Amino acid sequence: MKRPGWNLEQLAGALLGRSHRAEAGKDRLKLAIELTRDVLRVPADHRIGIVPASDTGAVEMALWSLLGPRPVDVLAWESFGHGWGADIVDQLGLDTRVITAPYGELPDLTRVDSTDRDVVFTWNGTTSGVRVPNAEWIPLGRNGLTICDATSAAFAQPLDFERLDVVTFSWQKALGGEGAHGMLILSPRAVDRLETYTPRWPLPKLFRLTSNGRINEGIFRGETINTPSMLCVEDYIDALHWAGENDGLIGLVARADANAKVLTDWVDSRDWVTHLAVRPETRSNTSVCLTIVDPEVAAGGDEAAAACARGIVALLETQGVAYDIGSHRDAPPGLRIWCGATVETRDLAVLTDWLDWAFAEVKSQFMDSTKYVELQSQRQPLPLSSQS
Template sequence: MTSLTAMPDVRPANPNFSSGPCSKRPGWSLDGLSGAPLGRSHRAKPGKSKLAEAIDLTRKVLNVPEDYRIGIVPASDTGAVEMALWSLLGARGVDMLAWESFGKGWVTDVVKQLKLDNARVLDAPYGALPDLSAVDFTSDVVFTWNGTTSGVRVPNGDWIPANREGLTICDATSAAFAQELPFDKLDVVTFSWQKVLGGEAAHGVLILSPRAVERLESYTPLWPLPKIFRLTKSGKLIEGIFRGETINTPSMLCVEDYLDALKWADRVGGLDGLRARADANLQVLADWVDRSSWTGFLAIDPQTRSNTSVCLKVTDQDVLALDDKAQAAFAKAIAARLDQEGVAYDIGAYRDAPSGLRIWAGATVETSDLKALTAWLDWAYAIEKANLAQAA
C-alpha cells in the first residue's frame, strides 16, 4: 500500500456531514430534552409556553424585527414555503428565481400547480446565479437564499430595493442561523430546524413582514386553501399562529430539541457566533480545495459559495474524460468508501445535482472534524483513482 493510500491517523470525532437533517450541536444528548412536556396537550399552558419561548428565542438569535411575525408551521421548510406561495401569490406578477433543485421545485408549484400565467422564470445552471439585475420588483419575487443542492448563495441583499412594490418570498432554510438575512429586504422568510441548528425534522418556521401581513389581509387567492395553509380568518391574520398556537399538533419533543439548539446558539454568540463557526468551516474546505489536484467548488464565483452546504465537483482530467455515468459512479464510490469506514455519512451530491460531493459545514459541525475529513477525502480519492487505473 502506498503512502497515498495509507489510512489517515485521525478520524472525525463526529462523521455526520449530512446536509439535512444535519448534525446535532456539539455536546448534544437526549438528557437535554428532559424538560419536554410529553403526554400533554400543546394547547395546555406548558406546551403553549414552550412554543412561545421558541418563537421568542428565534427572534433573539436571528435578530428578527419586533414588527415581524414568527410562526411555527407544519411540514418543515416545504410546508412554510407552500403556505406563502399558495396564500400570497396571484395578486400581481411573480419572478421565480431558480438555480438549484428546491428553487426549481417552487417554479413547478407556481407554474404547473397554481398555473399563474404572469409568472416569469429566471434560472441559471448549477454553480451560478441568475442575473439578479434583471429581477422585476414591481412583481413578487420568490427565491432561495442559499442553494442547498448547488452550494450557491446570493452574496447579500443589495440587489433588492427598499422601495419594491412586490413581496420578496425567501426560502432561507440552509441560510438561516449561518448567513446574514437583511429582514428589511425580505417579506417572507422560511426555514426548518433540521438544517443549521440540527433540529429534528417535520416543523417549519414562517416569518412575515408587515407588508406580507397586509397582503394576507387584503387579498384572497382564487384557489381554495387546505386547512394547514390558512393564515387568515374573516380577512384578518390568525394571530394565535404567531404566539405558539400551531395549526396542527407539533411534537413537543422536537420543540424541546429546537429550544436546546437555540440556547446553545445563544451561548456561542448568537447569529454572529454561528456565522463565525460556519465561515471557519468553509475556510477549512476552501484551503483544502486550493491544495487539491482533483476537486473544486461547484459554485463558480467565490462570493457566492455557501458556508453550509458545500458542493464539490471532481476536476481530475482522467475522470472528466469518462462519460457522465462513470463520473457519477466515481464520486459515489468516494462517498460510499468513507461511509463504509464510518468517517463521513451522506456526503454524496443531491440526486438532481451534478455528480460530486456535498459536505455540510454549518455551525454544529466542528472545524477539527472537517480538517480530519479532508485527509480521508484524499485517501478515498487515491483508492478510487488507483481502481480506475487498474480497470483501464
C-alpha cells in the same frame, strides 16, 4: 448535525404526554418563537410562526396564501428554486418569469423586476452550493413582495429582513433540529397582503393564515395549526440556547465561515476536486458542493466522475467517517459536505485527509479498466478492495 455536546439528557424536560394546547405546551412553543427572534435578530414588527411540514410546508403556505395579485419572478439555480417555480406555474397558473442559471452559477439578478412583481427565491442553494451574496439587489420600498426560502441559510448567513417579506426555514438544517416543523416569518407588508387579498383557489386548512379576513395571531403566539412534536420543540429550544451561549448569530456565522474555509483552503491546494460554485463570492458556507475534476477520471466523461464520487461516498461511509455526503439526486454528480455552525472545524480538517485517502483508493481501482467497464454497465459504487 446535532450541536456539539448534544445528548438525549438535554431533552429530559420535554412535555411528553402533554397537550401542546395546554398552558405549559403553549409556553414552550412561545419560547421557541422568542428565542428564534433573538438569535436571528428578527425585527419586532415581523411575526414568527411554527407551521407544519418543514420548510416545504412553510414555503407552500406562503405561495398559496400570498401570490396572485401581481405577476411573479422566480429565481431558480438549483432543485428547490425550480420546484417553487413549477408549483407557481403549473399549480397556481400565475403570470410567472422563471429566471434560471445552471448549477454552480447565480442568475442575473439585474433581470429581477425592481418594483412591481413579487419575487420568490432561495437564499442558499442547498443542492448547488451557490448563495446570493447579499440582498442589496432587492430595493427597499418595492411594491411586490419578496418571498425567501432560507432553510440552509438561517443561522449561518445574515438575512436582511428589511428587504424580505417572507422568510422560511426548517429546524433540521443549520441548527440540527429534528424534522417535520417549519418556520414562517412575515413582514408587516406580507400581513397586509394576507388581510387585503383573497386567493381565487381554495386553501387547505393547513395553509390558512387568516380568519374572517384578519391574520390569525394565535399561530404567531405558538398556537400551531396542527399538533407539533413537543420532543422536537424541546430539541429546537436546546439548539437555540446553545446558539445564544455562543455569541448568537455572529458566532454561528463565524463558525460556518471557518468551516467552509477549511474546505476552500483544501480544495485550492488539490487538483482532483473543485467547487461546483463558480464564483467565490456566491459560494455557500453551509452546503459546500464539490465536483471531481481529476484529468484521468474526467477523461472517462460524466459517468466516470459520477462513479468516482459514488466510490468516495461509499468508502467513507463503510469507514464510519462521513455519511450522506453525496450530491443531491438532481444536482451534478459530486460531493456535498455540510459546514454549518454545529460542525466542529477540527472535524472538517480531519475529513479532508480522509477525502484524499478515499480518492486515492478509488482512483487506484478506477484505473483497472476491467473493473471500470463492469462499473459502467452496472452503475454501482466502485468495487473497492477494502470493502471485500
